[in-house]
Amino acid sequence: MSTQAATEETAVVIGLEVHVQLETDTKVFCGCSTEPDDEEEPNTRTCPTCLGLPGALPVLNEAAVEAAVKIGKALDSEIPETTTFHRKNYYYPDLPKNFQLTQYDAPICAGGELAVAVDGDRRTIGITRAHLEEDPGSIQHAGGSIESATHTLINYNRAGTPLMEVVTEPDFRSPAETRAFLAKLEEVLEYLGVFDATRDGSLRVDANVSLVPASEMAEDGSVPEDVLADADRAEVKNISSHRGAEKALAYEISRQRNVLRRGREIEQETRHWDEGRGVTVSMRSKEAEKDYRYFREADLPALEVSDWKEEISIPELPDARRERFGEEYGLDDEAASKLTSTKAVADFFEDVASEFDPELAATWVADNLLGELNYRELAITDVDGRLDEFKRLIELVAAEELTVKNAEEVVLRGMLDEGDDPEAIIDREGLGKAEGDEVADAVAAVVDENPEAVADYRDGDEGAINFLVGQVMQATGGSADPGQVNGLLREELDD
Template sequence: MSTRAATEERAVVIGLEVHVQLETDTKVFCGCSTEPADDEEPNTRTCPTCLGLPGALPVLNEAAVESAVKIGKALDADIPETTTFHRKNYYYPDLPKNFQLTQYDAPICADGELEVSVDGERRTIGITRAHLEEDPGSIQHAGGSIESATHTLVNYNRAGTPLMEVVTEPDFRSPAETRTFLAKLEEVLEYLGVFDATRDGSLRVDANVSLVDAGEVREDGSVPESVLADANRAEVKNISSHKGAEKALAYEITRQRNVLRRGREIEQETRHWDEARGVTVSMRSKEAEKDYRYFREADLPALEVSDWKDRIPIPELPDARRERFGTEYGLDDEAASKLTSTKEVADFFEDVAGEYDPDLAATWVADNLLGELNYRELEITDVSDRLDEFKRLIELVAAEELTVKNAEEIVLREMLDEGEDPEAVIDREGLGKAEAGEVETAVESAIDENPDAVADYHDGDDGAINFLVGQVMQETGGSADPGQVNGLLRERLDG
């Protein structure tokens, strides 16, 4: 068999380490704020603890632990009787004390899972562990990329921000699957209220990639531990988005296949994803566990969390809510998926559906509002302070005080583009719904002034009615209901 053929028969094995920034007011081991200001100066949101100064002691943030327990429950993970913290020792400029406070052999969550839909099929991705740790500071390579920078700047404002690291089993077989998983994980985290995707650097991904003999993959898609142990893998770091993960992994898989085609072995190393260039570059040889010299953090006692799982509630998660929307509101799968895409969207839909017909609510939220937001590259969180205005617009349509056409094509768009409330747009554009007498007068005028169209209709050309409807809509400035106009025209012409 040729080298090329042998290379093509290798299977992709990917495991992820997802670092999630938890939404807490203060850092995980000190009282420094986690809320950056727009004009924030570097190295000002710090204290002796997060700077690692001698004698400064850590104090664990209770809110971070509660968030970790919520994540564990959502991932159906085991939460142990006690959990402990360790020092992970390594030197890097963004780690001022030369060790990271993290968890080692007693993480707060272990043996969980997350179900995702891949190509229409449900798949369960195993979660090896999820543990709490502190974020290092941030590094800015000045004058170029990590390879060509003239110097490097370090900002410790982020140091000590609480992170949850979610480590998956090597269950992914393609870059597209990892993108699907990350989107689902982010969706769950947002529903839990422990994560804000709009924060810069709120989700960062490290991916371990290796190629194994395709014949070693079992029928259920799993790979024996012995095969994984023998396969050299590359860790790709600095991935900051779903799309970035897919692109980085696609590049790395191609790189490894090309290495094997040339008859060389894959080096076990850590590689940096250079997003600007779309390539991975070697950073260092891959560390082994022993290189980190883990040892217990003596300044933090073991934390008993066994009863927290029962005490801390979590909200209805997206899959359960999606299923309920189908049964309770009669929505199809597509509409239910749109309306549960974020917790904010789902909450707004239920608020509207509680007062108006669910089909009307679904159309306006899923199709009209989300469609217009998507066109403008906006999220519902960008207009969260105006949801009462959009609900008022739906109320005007439901009460037949505004035509659907005007509401969709003029009022909603002007509300988004000009930032006005619906009444202001309606007044400015003169879009109040026409009175019955005004519509009837316009119908009579259209019939009287367009004898050719009337004759065509009587000759069986049903399309002529559309022309007459248009004339009425023009006469009323679009304030008449097209369905009502159609009915009135037919009534007059057939009478």
């Protein structure tokens, strides 16, 4: 954008390149493990192939190809007859062979789309392509940020991990939209079973940001190709989270607008997102496609994948499952969204709903269990070996052998904090459901001991009944059913 446009109202145009680590046992072109060990030494999970030593030949990982096809099907992409690999040549210290094995003009997934909801509005983001490639190693800037580090350390253990790069159309108009898209993409990938969000560096984002004259945008929000071609864009790298993407892009948009206000031009460059300082810093001028000198990888033949699209199945995806939960179980949108937040949560809910009332199952899984897990910063996968214990707790509530209050406030929390099973906590705390005679005796005693509250109730003060119910619950150690207590008190006091 020229300096003449400095006073014009501008619109934001953002496109993303999302690098997703695929969940495979071994690297994409060799047999080295992809499973990191917390105690592993740097540069030990390597071999001649992923280190690029002379004479080492790549062998393509079939599981990585299957994962790529699944992603293509989920994004409604075209899976071509054949796909090929190329060498992308540039010097980075974390690529020891000085080129990256990737895909160029024949990606494994072409086109596609992904629908996202932003502030209640549903938008469809176009997918340009998605292709397989190898991950570089990891760089650690010692003694400070990329600008102030005293030296840099390189670990090649990650080099060669299979990546899927998902390239979007420039369809985003705000940082909030990019955050929503990344969350939705990660949700879909988790359902496919090809991605683990807990892995360090499992999702990394490069974002291309341009400002264009708002007057030149089409009525539907699209930007003509000639306007995009004239816009100078900055690429922001080193984004590693949904929240980080929103913050980095908000900063970069503000920076570019300030540049224009000062009467200067936007430089076409690559910038680094310094998360610690919350700023982007210039790294280098933006590379053009010709700078990478792509050429075919002679050691990998063309790969025929078109038949795999029919052979490889994918599970029911989040949107479809969310819609079905509303229709089949009568759930509102909020509950259905919570219960399809991950495939593990959705699977557990359906397991519980197959044995108990769906409304009870939804309350216990979406509100009680997920609420307590979120409070402890845990996911349902952190307790997947104990899901039968949680089902047993729901069974005790459904059978009215345990009050909801005690189940929620004592047993569930004890199960998560202490690791005990529900029966052990119930026995230790004496939380068995109070018998009828015990409750009736407690009601009679509370009525005798609280004549003022009894008089208030009989004078029309409905609040007095709540006080009396509380006294009975306290007398029974919370083991009585509050509804039953309320009914018994009214029978006693209305005589």
